[in-house]
Amino acid sequence: MRRVILDLLRCPRCRKGAVSPDADTAEVLFGPIHCVACHASFPVAEGIADLLVDRAAATGVQKGLEQSLVARSYERYVRPAVQLAVSGHCVDFGSELALYRSMLGKPDGPVLDLGCGTSLFGRKLAASPDMPPVVGLDVSKPMLEESMAQAREAGVMLDLVRAEAPFLPFLDHSLGAVLQTGSLHLIEDADRLFMEVGRALRPGGRYVASTYLPPALWGAALHRRAGLYPRGEEELRGGLTAAGLVCFERMLMPPFILVRAEKAETSRAARGY
Numbered sequence: 001m002r003r004v005i006l007d008l009l010r011c012p013r014c015r016k017g018a019v020s021p022d023a024d025t026a027e028v029l030f031g032p033i034h035c036v037a038c039h040a041s042f043p044v045a046e047g048i049a050d051l052l053v054d055r056a057a058a059t060g061v062q063k064g065l066e067q068s069l070v071a072r073s074y075e076r077y078v079r080p081a082v083q084l085a086v087s088g089h090c091v092d093f094g095s096e097l098a099l100y101r102s103m104l105g106k107p108d109g110p111v112l113d114l115g116c117g118t119s120l121f122g123r124k125l126a127a128s129p130d131m132p133p134v135v136g137l138d139v140s141k142p143m144l145e146e147s148m149a150q151a152r153e154a155g156v157m158l159d160l161v162r163a164e165a166p167f168l169p170f171l172d173h174s175l176g177a178v179l180q181t182g183s184l185h186l187i188e189d190a191d192r193l194f195m196e197v198g199r200a201l202r203p204g205g206r207y208v209a210s211t212y213l214p215p216a217l218w219g220a221a222l223h224r225r226a227g228l229y230p231r232g233e234e235e236l237r238g239g240l241t242a243a244g245l246v247c248f249e250r251m252l253m254p255p256f257i258l259v260r261a262e263k264a265e266t267s268r269a270a271r272g273y
């Protein structure tokens with residue numbers, strides 16, 4: 001994990017302090033990192049910082065996303081199969097990537113790939129010379145391991161953190177953008193997540209997410225039982241607005257919905273110049 005990313009992290013236990021390695025190095029591949037406030041320690045192994053605390057066992061669809069076989073076959077088979085089942089066709093990856101890139105604009109600071117899975121988008125963004133550093137976050141260890149293996153194979157520098165949203169282990173105003181593709185519907189407390197995104201983004205930083213629209217009423221209960229929380233435009237707009245994000249835009253591609261919002265720029269008066 002590069003120092004430039006390590007310096008953005010916030011302790012997930014006390015949610016106050018920054019974290020720091022034992023030695024003042026440019027990169028940490030192994031060894032603990034410590035909270036400077038509560039002194040909690042977290043392991044770093046193979047460049048992945050494990051900031052997971054107090055986690056209940058995964059259930060529903062998420063349980064599957066934490067299986068090694070699913071992680072290893074995610075990009076080639078699982079993701080296309082899910083798209084086919086949900087929408088009736090496979091979405092072209094290049095077009096999807098181009099769309100997210102244009103929605104993100106030119107981030108002015110590190111980009112978080114939230115619920116990165118195997119980092120299929122994070123890896124491509126990290127390989128772009130005009131992108132700031134990219135950090136992937138996921139709760140699934142097999143996904144992160146596959147992510148790291150693929151990034152290494154592609155010769156791409158990607159930093160990875162294991163943590164569980166809605167809480168984000170990043171300091172206030174530390175991120176230039178947050179991209180969340182295909183994982184918002186796995187998070188029950190989206191309002192809390194949006195608050196966290198608003199806290200961690202720098203002024204002007206964008207949040208871009210893709211998820212799917214709620215099905216008919218009887219279907220919604222089945223989805224919830226599987227640990228899936230699809231949301232419609234108004235719910236997304238309301239949550240993001242309540243979190244202080246502005247310039248809400250949405251793109252409807254039923255059953256999918258893509259949204260973008262950004263953290264308001266602080267006024268010059270508030271900044272004191």
Ligand SMILES: C[S@@+](CC[C@H](N)C(=O)[O-])C[C@H]1O[C@@H](n2cnc3c(N)ncnc32)[C@H](O)[C@@H]1O
Pocket residue numbers: 062065066079114115116117118119120137138139140143163164165166180181182183186187
């Ligand atoms: C369907 S995959 C999407 C992966 C990738 N972003 C994509 O577009 O294909 C959802 C990912 O979100 C992760 N995830 C689910 N709930 C999460 C949570 N609460 N915190 C962090 N990651 C989570 C899962 O482990 C999984 O890797």
